[in-house]
Amino acid sequence: MSLPELLKYVYHNATDEVIRRGKKIFHTSGVQMLENDPLTEQVAFRVRNDIYNNYYKVNIQNYLQPGKLSMRCQCPYNMGPVCRHQAAALFQLNDLLQSGFFDHAHVDYNQAHTTVRMRQISSNFLKLFSSEGLCALAEDWYADGRIKILEAKDEEIRAEVIDDDDKKFSVRIKQNEERYFDTSCSCPEKSHPLCVHKVAVFLEVLYRHGANYFSSLRNWDTQKNKLLALYGYTLEDDLTGKFEFAYHEGKPFLRVLDKTVKKIDLNTYGKPSPQPKEKVEIYKANETNTNERKKLGVLIHKDTEYYPYASFDLIAGTPNEAGDAFEGSIEPIGLLQYFDPLYLEDREKILITAMRKQSSDELVKWLKKNSPFGDFLDGVDKDLRNDPNEDLKNQVWDFTIPRYQRLLSQYKEFPFVYYAPNNKKTSLKDLVQCRFSEKYFSAQIDVKPARSGVQLVLKIAIGEDLFGLEELSLINAALVLHQGQLHTVANIDVVKIVSHFDASGKMSIAKKDWNDYLEKELMPLSEITTINFDGKLQERVIEDEPNYKLILKETDKSIAFKPVFSYHGIEKFWLDTSSAVAAKDGKVVVYERNEAAEQTFLNLLRYLHPSMQESRKAQSFLLLAAEALKGSWYFHFIDTLREHNVEIVGYENLKQMRINPNKPITNLNVKSGIDWFDVDLQISFGNEQIGLSDVKKALSKKQTFVQLKDGSMGLFTDEWMEKYALMLKLGQVKDGQVRLKKYHFSAIENLQEEFAPNEMLQQLVEKKDRLFNYNFEEQPPVAIPSNVRATLRPYQQAAFQWLTFLNETGWGGILADDMGLGKTLQTLTFLQSYKNHHPDSHFLVICPTSLMHNWASEIKKFTPDMKSMMHHGAKRTGSMEELKKFDVVITTYGTLRSDIKLLNQINFDYAVMDESQAIKNPLSQVAKASLQLQAKNRLALSGTPVQNNTFDLYAQMNFLNPGMLGSIDFFRNEFANPIDKNQEGDVKHQLRKMIYPFLLRRTKEQVAPDLPEKVETVLFCEMGTKQRKIYDAYRSEYRSKILGEIEAKGMERSQMSILHGLMKLRQICDSPAILNEDVKYENHSVKIEELVREITENTSNHKALIFSQFLGMLGLIRQELEKMNIPYVYFDGSTTMSERERAIKTFQENDDTRVFLISLKAGGVGLNLTAADYVYIVDPWWNPAVEQQAIDRTHRIGQTKSIFAYRLICKDTIEEKIMMLQERKLNLVKDLIADDNAFFKQLTKDDIAYLLS
Known part of the structure; x- marks a missing residue:
């Protein structure tokens, strides 16, 4: 059995060192496939270096055609045609080819035993032998702890895997003698060599024990x-x-x-040191005290006992005076004896190595090492003495030819080369001196008539000259001697031609055997060499038009259409311009091709589809399978080919385009229950009826076709997909029916003409129409509760009506208005209305910690009839009865996670999530906890329900209406990935259609006529433990100190101490890190956390001004913005005029720069920043006039947007006390212009005591 062609290429072209290091890289999983196109035979690998921890990219082309194979590596190696990275890539590519990785014929794998050709565990290889989807599912199972290792020893693991349905599967994995993995599983999976259970076990081992764990189980x-x-x-x-x-x-x-x-x-x-073997005497001293030095040479024998019947032996002789030949006698030198390097020239050292590498001993070793079951080839030397079989001959040439080539090339100038025409005579006078040549010889065959039949004559081509065997010496099938030059062959094809003849180089074929010989023997040889036929044995024919054939082939993503032109059964491909040649009646018939007819057919294929691409390399036209299966293109394709009498070949081997000729026929009926629809659905393609589960499975794979029982595919037309696909995706299939939840009514509302009227569906559609087309004039709104102390603007009234309608249907929804439009007020208005109708109702509000006080404040301000409590902190109640005393319980996401066992015992009427994007990760603990709440209905509030991608929406909608968007994997595969990664507009339209009734979003621009010019809001911030501890320590210290000083000196003389103490407390409210103290504090700042949350989650694409009185605080904010990669501009009192103007211009004109940090005093006057519509006052104080000046930087002439201003106040600190004091001394605040001292003169000792309490 001959070596695979890729391995031959490596051994022919790489040095031994390159091969050794390439194998090391390959065996240590240092090769990763990046991209692959089997159709054009192009593949790219990422290859790790074997010394340094860096990587190179290796590109390989024509890997199925060794004669045309080409490679390119990014490394700087230039010592030969193949570097170690290319060698490693070829070893990997050979492995993939041998494992059938590039074969796209349908294969059913038996999971009871599959072998995967990877030597250590690699996630990239796991994806190759399974799929992206299976690996993702296996990752989830690993994270959920569904894999249990039962036993691990002797390079084998037994494990148990529990799937999503709690079914158990037994998995066994063993590393075999070839260091590959034999695997076994009890599941019925057939699509991939590795099922999801095997992948899960591999990942368990990889993540917990490392890639080489199996080797550690080996008995070492x-x-x-x-x-x-x-x-x-x-x-x-x-x-x-x-x-x-x-x-x-x-x-x-x-x-x-x-x-x-x-x-x-x-x-x-006592172990003796190794002693060198007997040395070869290179030098001999004579009587005249001069040195006569012997040199090494090469002697070539023919007709040796071993195949390939030639040998290169080492000899030693004395060079003549010119140094270009031996004189006197020569002596043979054994290759295995010891050579002292001190007595050798450099080129002689290399010569010895080269001679050893091509010796018969090395040949036998190589055959045992590189042959399948080579360890059992004990009699290989005997086989080489006798007539070896063809496989063994091919392997011998695989070894010999590259070594001939290297030897003849390296020593082309070496003078001491001799050939022994007569093996028995080896004296110098009987030898022929010659030189090595790097010029290869090839072979041709001349064919001419003879008296008794036909004669074949072998011709040897050297350069442009042709010679018969009588004109040169043929040493063996790969070596010829001509005019003192020894030549070898370029490849094994020449050896096959030469071996076809005997020593005469001539062959006669009898007339009776000629026809058969021409067709079966000679014509196949014409594919690898030139055969010159005598004119009497040739005939030329001009053809009118060929027969057309189209070969279909598929890759992972594309269908290839390869045109073939057939002339009397001789097939020629597109870019093959040679004539069609065939054997007929003892002659070679040459059919001249009709180029015009061929071009017409090619143009037909080019314009079959607008996305058709040409691949001249593959001599094919390419079309993405997804495009080929869209709409009705397939039917047009078939009709066109039939019209032009084109034969289609390879259709039966396709998995992606073997399509049933019938369009789908669909019958359905609908019945409903309390909160569901059952759709009785029957689908058929001609006589082939298909099960709904098969259709649903096909749609889940993004296929617009389904496999039918007869092996063909049923193709769903665009019209069918538009009508039925969404229903099947969303519903649960059982017993030939599709069950849909009530809130999936939009999936069947357009099908009402196809089934009998359904009362529940009609009611839902009417409600939806009311929801979408609400008109205040025609439909009087539900009255705003009189006990809500606020006047709702028109858009806020509309939201109240929307919330009321959702309540009627029992659905949850997301109020997704822009920040500042009053989502809290709109929600409280609805909750108060609900409370008025259901006096015993209870509500739960979950929000970020920083918004708890805002909710409490808004409830007190707008709906004072409702009692609220904040369930948070170390001293919070653990009593369910205590919580039930309040109408509204306000808690945080963290507390929800911790106290879910308490909170899920209470039956709330409504659970409201503010900033609901906090649960966007459905696998987070807080998202899971939210699903355990007991609530009749649920609401979510978020200005940015989708922050990063569509998947953000899933957990929020699942909280509101569990199951509405299906499972996590379903939503990711059916909606999130197609929308975000593939930009599929039709999928986005489907999702919008599903969620539209449950999401209400208005932007500031949409409701601008209803908005006031300026909206000011307080954002309460709850200090963390460390920041609170520092604040309380300073407050206690200054309270004692200041009140004592007032007592001793009076208010007037204590103002400096009062100002100093209050400023310190204000700084701690920002961050204790900005205190100018001997003790340096870390940056504990709830305000920075809140600012970052606002900017990243709420301001969206709006621009914001951030003002602070303290430069240290602005510096800390800058650091955080830079850490978050948020572009900003900045200036304070030290900023030059040119820098200031540049910052203003950038902020006003650059859309990416959304934040402007400004010192309160430096930026309070003289600025016009109308690009901003959000303003944050980080450290408000008792002088509102300064803050108003800051807010007015954006509220200027030319401003077309409403302004939202936020003051950040730390709860239970001097900041909140000042705000309360301002309310108590309202007239004083109004009169105060810009003088802090004027404010102090009005403060009493009791006021100071209150501030420091």
């Missing part, structure tokens, strides 16, 4: 004893404290723990 006792023997120990000795074994890339390494233990000197134990 022999190797360990060898390592210990270096120190005079064995495994039977007590090694405690002396040694330990570590594993690297699966192999054991010895670590010496006791430094007093040293390696032993084997010679001290």
